[in-house]
Amino acid sequence: MDRMRRLRMNPIIRDMVRENHVRKEELIYPIFVMEGEKICNPVESMPGIYRYSIDSMSQELDRVVEAGIKAVLLFGIPAHKDEIGSGAYDEHGIVQEAIRFIKSEPKYSRLLVIADVCLCEYTSHGHCGLVKDGMILNDETLPLLAKTAVSYAKAGADMVAPSDMMDKRVRAIRKALDENGFVNIPIMAYSAKFASAFYGPFREAAGSAPGFGDRKTYQMDPANGREAMREVEEDITEGADLIIAKPTMAYMDVIREMATAYNIPIAAYNVSGEYAMVKAAAAKGFIDEKKIVMEIMTGFKRAGAKMIITYHALDVAGWLDEQV
Numbered sequence: 001m002d003r004m005r006r007l008r009m010n011p012i013i014r015d016m017v018r019e020n021h022v023r024k025e026e027l028i029y030p031i032f033v034m035e036g037e038k039i040c041n042p043v044e045s046m047p048g049i050y051r052y053s054i055d056s057m058s059q060e061l062d063r064v065v066e067a068g069i070k071a072v073l074l075f076g077i078p079a080h081k082d083e084i085g086s087g088a089y090d091e092h093g094i095v096q097e098a099i100r101f102i103k104s105e106p107k108y109s110r111l112l113v114i115a116d117v118c119l120c121e122y123t124s125h126g127h128c129g130l131v132k133d134g135m136i137l138n139d140e141t142l143p144l145l146a147k148t149a150v151s152y153a154k155a156g157a158d159m160v161a162p163s164d165m166m167d168k169r170v171r172a173i174r175k176a177l178d179e180n181g182f183v184n185i186p187i188m189a190y191s192a193k194f195a196s197a198f199y200g201p202f203r204e205a206a207g208s209a210p211g212f213g214d215r216k217t218y219q220m221d222p223a224n225g226r227e228a229m230r231e232v233e234e235d236i237t238e239g240a241d242l243i244i245a246k247p248t249m250a251y252m253d254v255i256r257e258m259a260t261a262y263n264i265p266i267a268a269y270n271v272s273g274e275y276a277m278v279k280a281a282a283a284k285g286f287i288d289e290k291k292i293v294m295e296i297m298t299g300f301k302r303a304g305a306k307m308i309i310t311y312h313a314l315d316v317a318g319w320l321d322e323q324v
């Protein structure tokens, strides 16, 4: 007689038949870098997460290296914003300089440095593209995104991750990278990025909330799973090497469908609002943080994600060490 419980009777058997594992090598840790000096500025809604100036970044990078995390995703907070987001593609912009710093320090230079490509942190209106008459322009934005990606590659980034959701941006970025000799720099595209309230804490952290309206004319409608597959298909056709699903916990079906339909590595982006909810509940003692976070991470793997981008990465790395 079939008895499913036979394989659950002791931890050795359970370990042996476990289908999915969270691995440190697959974790990507987001870091906010801010223009200025001696800054280590807490993000209120994200306990444990800080904005660092480059001269203060070492404390965080030391923790990253010590934890055995191999990859970081950089977001920049510039001192000045303007209509055209020029800080994003400034050769000496905050992210460009942070990349140079990481790559020039032997302790950190082996980290895989991924740079988020978007204009919203750099525009005075807070939108991810150029704005004219209240419209977010698509084609006019593409050269700026391409220029941003190339400047990150020039600074030494190992990978670029466009998060703007303009149509055809992967193609524009691929072409510009190739023309500038960066044929081996991969593009990790935020392919299925939904217009989500789960980005709230990030926008507080980066000061990037849209000054008017919302992002619904470029980010996806949370109701549309099938459309997400078209976005993925487009990005792969345009040259994406890896794809991102974002947010994650309310979108597990999207991750699963992506993994079933396409043979390309998928990153689950466990976003700021998801992190904030877990941290807030844990701080109140309502949930067991470690168990909840590991269950969430395992869920991403089961859904079909390969990599996990998460603010919990340092904690997860520590908990994985405890298990050995």
Ligand code: PBG
Binding pocket: 116, 118, 120, 128, 163, 164, 198, 199, 200, 201, 202, 203, 270, 271, 272, 273
């Ligand atoms: C920039 C960008 C955002 C996030 C990643 N890249 C914010 C947004 O689209 O408003 C959100 C990440 C998070 O919430 O952790 N476009």
